[in-house]
Amino acid sequence: ELDLLPGEPKWLDVIERDLHRQFPFHEMFVSRGGHGQQDLFRVLKAYTLYRPEEGYCQAQAPIAAVLLMHMPAEQAFWCLVQICEKYLPGYYSEKLEAIQLDGQILFSLLHKISPVAYKHLSKQKIDPILYMTEWFMCAFSRTLPWSSVLRVWDMFFCEGVKIIFRVGLVLLKHTLGSSDKLKSCQGQYETMERLRALSPKIMQETFLVQEVIELPVTERQIEREHLIQLKKWRETHGELQCKSPPRLHGAKAISEAEPPTHKALQPVPSIIVPPGPAPVPKARKSKEKSREKSLAATPANGPEAEGNGAPGSARELLHPEVSPHHQSKESLSSRESEDTYL
Template identity: 75%
Template sequence: MSAESPGKKLLSADSCRGNGLSPAESSRSLRGTTEDLRDDGEGNSLGSDSDMNGFAVTEERQVNKYGFIGDSQQYSGELAEEIPTEMLNSWDKWMAKKHKKVKLRCQKGIPPSLRGRAWLYLSGGKVKKEQNQGKFQELDSQPGDPKWVDVIERDLHRQFPFHEMFVARGGHGQQDLFRVLKAYTLHRPEEGYCQAQAPIAAVLLMHMPAEDAFWGLVQICEKYLPGYYSAGLEAIQLDGEILYALLQRVSPVACRHLRKHKVEPTMCMTEWFMCAFSRTLPWASVLRVWDMFLCEGVKIIFRVGLVLLKCMLGSQEKVKACQGLYETMQLLRAIDPHYMQEGFLIREVIELAVSERDIEKEHFAQLRRWKENHGDLHCKSPPRMHGAKAIMTAEPPSRQDLRQKPTIIVESPLESKTDGEGVNAKESKKPEEEKQKETIVPLKETGDPYPALSDPSPVLEHMTVRGSNESLSSAEHDTYL
């Protein structure tokens, strides 16, 4: 464990090392959440379920389709095209022979009902989970390092406080977030905890159970953004130089303006990159960006940053309005909503000609300059994997690792009926072997991994019950509720 104090990874005016947020950014409310960054008196976010961050328990709350209360998070329409049901069942074949179709599907937007499972498969988290059975439970049962536990607890209420899953202090969302982040500090004690990991884990938890979110976080930290959350921020500084080098090609006007006014890359892109835009964009855009990011890798994050910089500072007329560093930073903290709108942003990101080869070429060039100016990197990060195909190629999974498994076991209400009652009279006459083969098959996918808190879980509305103590889903149609 590093001797570095936890304060170096806290969001504070004194230091921004290891947290992914600049000191200037720490004093403002984060876009789309209007969250209050003030600590409670105890410095601990765990508390009563009745503490609702300003909402009375009895108050009626309007929740949008993403789970955000009222108008606290912008959103727009989302594509709802169907995805081939055999894709997840034959994931290795699709990635090997039909990767372009997978890529196109992710660019169009993954259907909400499949997003959680698709993200887990894309990131390689599914394989990691199967290859490390019981690992999360082992980490979850340990108390954790007190210094990281304390920091994590103080951060819990800051993550999407107007999302229904995280609005209650000490509620199930915050509890799962704590479990995932604490487990990661035990999984990587040399790295510990970084504040920018919390929104990443929270987004994952909105779409999958805690164990899956943990392995998704592991993959993002180790494969997609290696070194981003280590002390010193060397990896993010290096990628900042790569971003400016690419911006010189994409928008020379914007690049000249930023360099003229000495706007360092980390001043405008640290939160963007380390939080994968989850605290910057409208929610529909966040989800679409993540669909592509987990499929194609970090080049999507670079493209989003380049598009925003080009749109805000890409012409002489626009830069004339920013006569200095302060004005430029103010502009970049108040990006025109049109440029962040789902339809516009995704189209621009897809059309921008920046490839992983371009990023790697600039990476080696900037690495040489870094060594000349600063010496060797202190943080030895594993090589970056550019998306799902690269991850699968580097670590080929077995069919067993990819096999979908039931996630929830329920007791059938029909079990209590006698053999002579209605339908079950026929069921009782079937051979025992046939009964054991039968499973519960869902009639349709549920929209979210966790149903809205204001709605009862409509389990029986989504399935045909044919037995008892059976899985909620077949091997072909695993789903999260």
């Protein structure tokens, strides 16, 4: 339904100008007006209609582009909604208050993880918003090599925003975390240039993922620091204008917070056994036994009797042997012959 609506002209113009900037060398987005750019336009336009109070933010374009590389447009749209509302709520609002708040959280955590880097950035008076905005808002999709992006996103979807914090802390620690590394970063400009041109070694998939896993930063620490920074924000800026819902840390937390929309599937047997024969009454059993005894005492009538259709024995009369295939409702035997085709 959202795909059929026209959309707000002011957002459509901005989206169209951003399409060619998203992974221009990828086969999906290399041609103007190609299917990749068309799907990207549809997804971003649909979000502006779904959340008109937020509209469009440029950092959403690379997020949506990465999603489109792995799923159809409709699924990419709903995945973008989950990222914006559950994983990174408030990141793409007009005032960017949530990203500024997380910048202060990152800086506070850096003081514990790498005091050297923290002291240097404080001395140079480099605000976190200057270097971490693109990292966090684009989930490192425009910073890391592609193999590292995929690994980081896997962990991000599973464990939530703490992965984004950990990656940022690892990059800062291994870029500015020792006196040797700071020799070439004497001023603010040199420091910012170093953060814009990170060493390929620290962004390499194996190294980065191992460092992220081992970094001792938990969800509880992030939430505790969030409350501290939120209190400071209110003292200096007042209440947050963006009333975003609390973020959820990973897929498990999201699934537990949302009630199931449908009943759980019940197992259905693929083979149904028909009910057995009805039990024979006792009176009928006694009559059959007495009749069987009387017939057993009578001598056989010979070949002529058999030719006239007389039974050969009492057992054949009372309990004729029937093939299992004839007992089944769907016989496998041919009507024209007695052969059975299995």
